[in-house]
Amino acid sequence: MTQVQDMKLDGNAIAGLLREIFAVEMTTARGTCASCGAVNEVGRVEVYIHAPGTVVRCPDCEQVLMRVVHGRGRYWVDMTGVRCLEFAES
Amino acid sequence: MRDTQRLMGFVSRGFRGKRRDTASSSRVPPGQYVVTDFPVLSAGPTPRVEVDQWTFSIEGEIDEPRRWTWKEFQALPTETVTKDIHCVTKWSKLDTSWKGVSVDTLMEGVETAAEFTTIYSDGGYTTNVPLDDITGNKAWVVYEFDGQPLQPEHGGPVRFLVPHLYFWKSAKWVRGIRLEKDEHPGFWESNGYNMYGDPWREQRYWGD
Numbered sequence: 001m002t003q004v005q006d007m008k009l010d011g012n013a014i015a016g017l018l019r020e021i022f023a024v025e026m027t028t029a030r031g032t033c034a035s036c037g038a039v040n041e042v043g044r045v046e047v048y049i050h051a052p053g054t055v056v057r058c059p060d061c062e063q064v065l066m067r068v069v070h071g072r073g074r075y076w077v078d079m080t081g082v083r084c085l086e087f088a089e090s
Numbered sequence: 091m092r093d094t095q096r097l098m099g100f101v102s103r104g105f106r107g108k109r110r111d112t113a114s115s116s117r118v119p120p121g122q123y124v125v126t127d128f129p130v131l132s133a134g135p136t137p138r139v140e141v142d143q144w145t146f147s148i149e150g151e152i153d154e155p156r157r158w159t160w161k162e163f164q165a166l167p168t169e170t171v172t173k174d175i176h177c178v179t180k181w182s183k184l185d186t187s188w189k190g191v192s193v194d195t196l197m198e199g200v201e202t203a204a205e206f207t208t209i210y211s212d213g214g215y216t217t218n219v220p221l222d223d224i225t226g227n228k229a230w231v232v233y234e235f236d237g238q239p240l241q242p243e244h245g246g247p248v249r250f251l252v253p254h255l256y257f258w259k260s261a262k263w264v265r266g267i268r269l270e271k272d273e274h275p276g277f278w279e280s281n282g283y284n285m286y287g288d289p290w291r292e293q294r295y296w297g298d
């Protein structure tokens with residue numbers, strides 16, 4: 001029990017990891033659609049930008065993969081439609 | 091020379107301001123500009139619905155859910171309204187004319203414990219609006235724009251119209267109203283956009 005607690009860190013421990021992940025060139029990344037399971041490269045997905053935010057959809061089933069809203073100097077990113085994102089290290 | 095430029099700048103600024111005043115400023119919420127065309131916004135592919143497949147429903151917190159076919163819906167009393175609309179992407183369009191059915195007509199006699207609603211559409215789009223904001227002559231389910239059948243890119247055959255809130259609340263391709271006791275954030279409201287969306291208070295994003 002104490003051992004488990006000792007192993008638990010706070011969010012600062014992943015700061016470097018997240019910085020590395022989110023700074024990577026993503027056009028050749030591959031996402032798995034949470035709805036239909038299709039795997040598609042970012043370059044192949046369907047994107048709608050004439051909207052209050054950016055909507056990314058699966059080219060196989062048209063379900064939403066990602067929603068990105070940008071405003072007031074902030075981003076809101078929903079990725080519940082992407083089950084797994086695979087990409088090469090930088 | 092410099093003084094002249096300054097004066098010119100002052101004059102043209104003042105002139106522009108005045109023109110906007112007389113035309114519209116009391117009708118244009120903060121941060122918005124007026125357009126004369128009708129921009130098309132879409133978060134997904136345009137659904138193609140045959141009217142003989144189309145229905146409109148009121149469901150959720152209601153003893154007997156209501157449902158109209160296209161033919162039944164066309165037989166309901168209609169209203170033609172002229173409203174200003176305000177898109178959160180900052181354009182406003184004045185004096186838009188719509189024909190459709192008032193939500194009051196659809197809700198006539200409905201007893202409900204609901205205080206909130208989810209407006210839902212073909213293609214999976216949803217938006218949340220308090221019940222008080224779609225009743226009391228504030229919202230319509232419309233199928234004509236400017237005297238013509240509503241085009242698919244603008245939400246045809248039928249869209250929602252709740253013009254006192256930002257236009258993302260006026261869901262395109264609408265298929266029904268779900269009456270709810272609790273507020274459930276819709277497509278944009280769950281990802282940064284404001285739960286209420288009053289253009290006069292610039293309620294664009296979370297925290298506004």
Ligand SMILES: [Zn+2]
Pocket residue numbers: 033034035036037038058059060061062063
């Ligand atoms: Zn898919």
